[in-house]
Amino acid sequence: MEGLIMTAQLILAITIMVGLHELGHMLPAKWFGMRVEKFSIGFPPKLFGFKKGETEYMVGALPLGGFVKISGMVDESLDTANLSSTPQPWEYRAKPAYQRLIVMLGGITVNVLTGIVVFVGLAYFLGETYLPVSEVNKHGIHVSKLAEEMGLKEGDKLIAINGKPLERYEDARNPSFFLEQGSYYTILRDGKEMMIPIPANLMDKLGDKQNMSFIEPLYPFVIAEVQPDMPAGKAGLLPGDKIIAANGTPVAYFQHLKTFLENNKGTDVTLTIERQGEQITKQVKITPEGTLGFRPEFLLQTAVRQYSLGESVVRGTVNAFDVVFVQLKAFGKMFRGEMSVTKSLSGPIGIAKVFGGTWDWVRFWSLVGLLSMVLAFMNLLPIPALDGGHAVFLTYEIVSGRAPSQAFLEGAQKVGMILLLGLMVFAFGNDIYKLIFN
Known part of the structure; x- marks a missing residue:
């Protein structure tokens, strides 16, 4: 289907x-x-x-x-x-x-x-729904192996891109930024500002599945919905519960819990739960696939900016021509040998996958x-x-x-x-x- x-x-x-x-x-x-x-x-x-x-x-x-x-x-x-x-x-x-x-x-x-x-x-x-960097920086960023190789670390806070103060987290992953020459992040780590250069071939590497996450916000979360016939439901976890530790290891962020589950597939573990201000423990068996059977609710707050008709004309026109500028920058990267044509080019099959398997009119x-x-x-x-x-x-x-x-x-x-x-x-x-x- x-x-x-x-x-x-x-x-x-x-x-x-x-x-x-x-x-x-x-x-x-x-x-x-x-x-x-x-x-x-x-x-x-x-x-x-x-x-x-x-x-x-x-x-x-x-x-x-x-x-x-x-x-x-x-x-x-x-x-x-x-x-x-x-x-x-x-x-x-x-x-x-x-x-x-x-x-x-x-x-x-x-x-x-x-x-x-x-x-x-x-x-x-x-309008425009976005995640403010100020919200992300309450916790910092989660980094992939590729991001670590660049010099980023778990918990870094994003300050600027190419010297321009960063207001929206989405801009930190803008392809136009990656395609510029000499791009860099300014980050805050342990109270000190640092510059992290962006490799010229980053877009090439982001084409690989294992690198698609690259960086993302650290997501604090609570349980939003539990599947009764899955381990979370059988162990008595409830909507609103907050998992704060697993076998004594802190997992306050969803990425950390995912890593723990992936490393402990099919095993019995002890979860520390915060429920209505109290801490309780639950014994649960992780599925062989590394899941518990619940849907998380992420606690980062997005913002929405509404535009008047005149503002929409300006913003929409800028967004449209940004697509062209990204194409020009990408062509430049390919001609300089900094991007692979095979990784960058998609035909009808690749484009269909971008549309996705569910019908979303906004997308x-x-x-x-x-x-x-x-x-x-x-x-x-x-x-x-x-x-x-x-x-x-x-x-x-x-x-x-x-x-x-x-x-x-x-x-x-x-x-x-x-x-x-x-x-x-x-x-x-x-x-x-x-x-x-x-």
């Missing part, structure tokens, strides 16, 4: 993003009097469709993209049979270069606007906004067959007054298609490799 939900979310997201992208091409094309032969969400074979006026609207069986076929244009269909004849007034090639450029950039423009609208909507309707729309900006960025790359490649040739034509030859455009389109197909195969193969070996 989880796989079906992941797939459904991915298909719906692609349908929204691709449909709007192709609409961004079609509407200006029709506005300028170009004949649009087909508008497709998904690639052939055709599942269903209808024709209205001169345009056939269809849905393809392969939901990994889409296209708009405009008469007289060298596109991914590579249908060039009629391009040797005299251009007709309704054809793409007969229109001024600036009109063709607007058509080419229409999809990217709509994707950018979609990303901005989504992020503005999220800011306006939901769904957040990812649609993010992926819409990524789609715009990728399409703007100056690669033949992408919108950015067409835009480069059209800009050359506008500046020089000379259009590239039809043969050149056909050849460039073929090269671009080979590159994109190769990238698609690589992305699928990389996803499968990660599923098997990660």
Whole structure:
């Protein structure tokens, strides 16, 4: 079922993003009097469709993209049979270069606007829920082995990133921060401030499952719900109980309890419980999986900031373009060899996993906004067959007054298609490799 939900979310997201992208091409094309032969969400074979006026609207069986076929244009269909004849007034090639450029950039423009609208909507309707660093610093941070290797220690308190005071804990794990050159944390340890450098290849290492936690707040907790047929329920633990020690070892934080349970699977242990101001002990047998059978309630208090409409427009726009800046920084890291392409690149399978196996509309729309900006960025790359490649040739034509030859455009389109197909195969193969070996 989880796989079906992941797939459904991915298909719906692609349908929204691709449909709007192709609409961004079609509407200006029709506005300028170009004949649009087909508008497709998904690639052939055709599942269903209808024709209205001169345009056939269809849905393809392969939901990994889409296209708009405009008469007289060298596109991914590579249908060039009629391009040797005299251009007709309704054809793409007969229109001024600036009109063709607007058509080419229409999809990217709509994707950018979609990303901005989504992020503005999220800011306006939901506000921003975050964990204040002041709340985290009451207890400090829990560190993984990777964080320890960097120089961080259990209980460190976060003060600043790159010299900028830290207010929201979430900013301490912002990929944009990790992708900057010479990044560092300022932390407080035993009353002394220290600088902890961030390795240039940290993003690469965070791609490994064992490093995904990296750092997180130390979570004080109480028991919120107990499963009656599990060890916690059989031992008489109750909602509101606070586990403070196990076999005499302090476990005031959830991470410490998890470590203890993991190291004592299947054994009988003595838990010290704080209940209504009194301490009691309970004998309990840990399951072979290292669990007790209760749901914790974490005691750190989050904060919510609400935005006015004007503030939401600013905040949403900033959030949308932050996605692009992160992509640019990531490309820079990859070109410098500080990030692995295989660990950084995800195809449809990897993206579906990000959506998750439960349907969460906030997460769904957040990812649609993010992926819409990524789609715009990728399409703007100056690669033949992408919108950015067409835009480069059209800009050359506008500046020089000379259009590239039809043969050149056909050849460039073929090269671009080979590159994109190769990238698609690589992305699928990389996803499968990660599923098997990660």
